[in-house]
Amino acid sequence: MTLRFGVVGTGAIGREHIDRITNKLSGGKIVAVTDVNQESAKQTVEIYQLDAVVYPDDKALIADENVDVVLVTSWGPAHEATVVAAVEAGKYVFCEKPLATTAEGCIRIVEAEMKQGKKLVQVGFMRRYDSGYVQLKQVIDNNEIGAPLMIRAAHRNPIVGENYTTDMAVTDTLIHEIDALHWLVNDDYKSVQVVFPRKTKYSHDKLQDPQLFTIETNSGIVMSVEVFVNCKYGYDIQCEVIGEEGIVKLPEFSSVVMRKDEKLSTGILNDWKFRFMDAYNVEIQDFIDSITKKGEPEGPTAWDGYIAAVTSDACVKAQQTGEKEAITLQERPAFYNEKELQTV
Numbered sequence: 244m245t246l247r248f249g250v251v252g253t254g255a256i257g258r259e260h261i262d263r264i265t266n267k268l269s270g271g272k273i274v275a276v277t278d279v280n281q282e283s284a285k286q287t288v289e290i291y292q293l294d295a296v297v298y299p300d301d302k303a304l305i306a307d308e309n310v311d312v313v314l315v316t317s318w319g320p321a322h323e324a325t326v327v328a329a330v331e332a333g334k335y336v337f338c339e340k341p342l343a344t345t346a347e348g349c350i351r352i353v354e355a356e357m358k359q360g361k362k363l364v365q366v367g368f369m370r371r372y373d374s375g376y377v378q379l380k381q382v383i384d385n386n387e388i389g390a391p392l393m394i395r396a397a398h399r400n401p402i403v404g405e406n407y408t409t410d411m412a413v414t415d416t417l418i419h420e421i422d423a424l425h426w427l428v429n430d431d432y433k434s435v436q437v438v439f440p441r442k443t444k445y446s447h448d449k450l451q452d453p454q455l456f457t458i459e460t461n462s463g464i465v466m467s468v469e470v471f472v473n474c475k476y477g478y479d480i481q482c483e484v485i486g487e488e489g490i491v492k493l494p495e496f497s498s499v500v501m502r503k504d505e506k507l508s509t510g511i512l513n514d515w516k517f518r519f520m521d522a523y524n525v526e527i528q529d530f531i532d533s534i535t536k537k538g539e540p541e542g543p544t545a546w547d548g549y550i551a552a553v554t555s556d557a558c559v560k561a562q563q564t565g566e567k568e569a570i571t572l573q574e575r576p577a578f579y580n581e582k583e584l585q586t587v
């Protein structure tokens with residue numbers, strides 16, 4: 244069986260997913276595309292030599308009975324309407340983050356999905372498919388380090404542009420840790436507080452950089468997460484989980500070790516795409532395989548999208564108030580209880 248994808252949004256990540264589904268993965272093909280910029284949609288069909296219909300909008304694409312899956316890669320504020328319409332039409336959805344820009348929007352998607360009586364939606368949190376995170380998760384789930392007590396994490400980019408503002412440290416950057424960390428420890432968040440250390444001279448007026456988030460979970464795990472987006476030296480993702488009986492840490496990205504000029508050195512990446520390239524491939528392949536073999540996606544759910552939205556709002560509020568802010572989730576519906584299934 245080949246899953247037939249309709250793509251809404253043919254920008255950067257839309258094209259990357261089209262390329263991987265068409266040229267790298269198995270079991271999926273692109274049969275339809277749309278973009279508010281119709282030229283971009285047409286160009287995409289030409290560049291990737293797709294046998295695909297270009298639709299004027301998402302509604303027409305969703306209505307195509309040849310489309311099994313709607314791949315949502317438009318800009319964030321447009322996601323909710325497309326996802327709700329696709330779910331109401333009974334289509335599977337792979338939606339890049341954010342699922343919706345508000346918690347209420349995520350709940351509307353959750354309700355639409357529950358009405359259909361089966362899981363249809365997966366959110367594009369690809370960290371869960373990175374081999375390092377998968378290994379961390381296995382160590383924790385196998386109880387090899389005992390109960391997790393603390394997490395130290397860092398998300399560092401070499402540089403960001405002038406349009407990147409303080410809140411984007413949460414909505415564009417920390418959002419990946421927000422999803423990955425509660426998944427790692429199977430716990431929900433309780434509160435967050437933000438501290439702004441001395442600001443780097445490489446930042447600008449509208450960006451406080453770096454930032455330090457202290458996030459506490461319901462069981463009392465304390466997570467200290469640094470976001471530093473003008474760190475200069477490279478793209479670097481760190482995560483160390485401190486447990487009662489041991490400590491486990493993400494592996495360093497594999498690179499040759501060089502001995503030269505009285506120095507021992509290894510490379511550091513400078514772009515998130517290279518760091519998570521394999522994870523994106525595994526993520527979309529798993530989405531295709533789960534639907535094909537089991538009838539529903541098994542990755543991050545619409546409920547995970549909701550958790551991310553609520554937590555993200557609390558983190559932005561904590562940036563503004565400097566206080567410890569509560570992270571208050573609605574009760575998890577039984578429909579979304581199979582949290583442990585989300586490993587690859």
Ligand code: NAP
Pocket residue numbers: 251252253254255256257277278279280283301316317318319321339340341367368369
């Ligand atoms: P992008 O290059 O700006 O692409 C978005 C595309 O969608 C643009 O062509 C845009 O057209 C189009 N678009 C906007 N509204 C639309 C609508 N209502 N219907 C159809 N097309 C619409 O952005 P991107 O970098 O690909 O990001 C897309 C999404 O993926 C964002 O939500 C982003 O957060 C997410 N993302 C996730 C990851 C990850 O690590 N998981 C990485 C990158 C991006 P115009 O340019 O004309 O507005």
